[in-house]
Amino acid sequence: MGKYWLFKSEPDVFSFADLAASPGKTAPWDGVRNFQARNFLRDEVKPGDQVLFYHSRIQPPCIVGIAEVVREAYPDPTAWDPTSPYSDSRSTPEKPLWYAVDVRCTREFASPVTLPMLKSDPALEGLLVIRKGMRLSIQPVSETHFRHILKMGD
16 A cells, blocks of 8 residues: 655746656656655655645645656765756765655646645645645655545546
């Protein structure tokens, strides 16, 4: 049985449309530079896991679709690419500090599920993304919350 996640991305950096337009509708989820989010990617996110794709830093922030993890964690090559905005000299191919996974676009929601909608739904009590100050870009989601959000998006 797979797990469920919410992955945040700024749509001007990498949007759901960008994922859908990628070859095979698949792309690396790289550039994560928070240790707790990295630990989720490295240790817990597995192929077959389902992902709520969340657009952050727009008004209102919203979940726009579903993706599936298709490749387990591997060292994030953007960390040792000096031209990448995610370059980190502490990370090397021999001793990687940061990790990525590959995700594939599954489907776009009929309508986005906005943060205000999530916050106002009592069935979503405990959902991490609605907690004040919760900024993690990779967050676990319960199966109950995941299924409820699917219904909201369709």
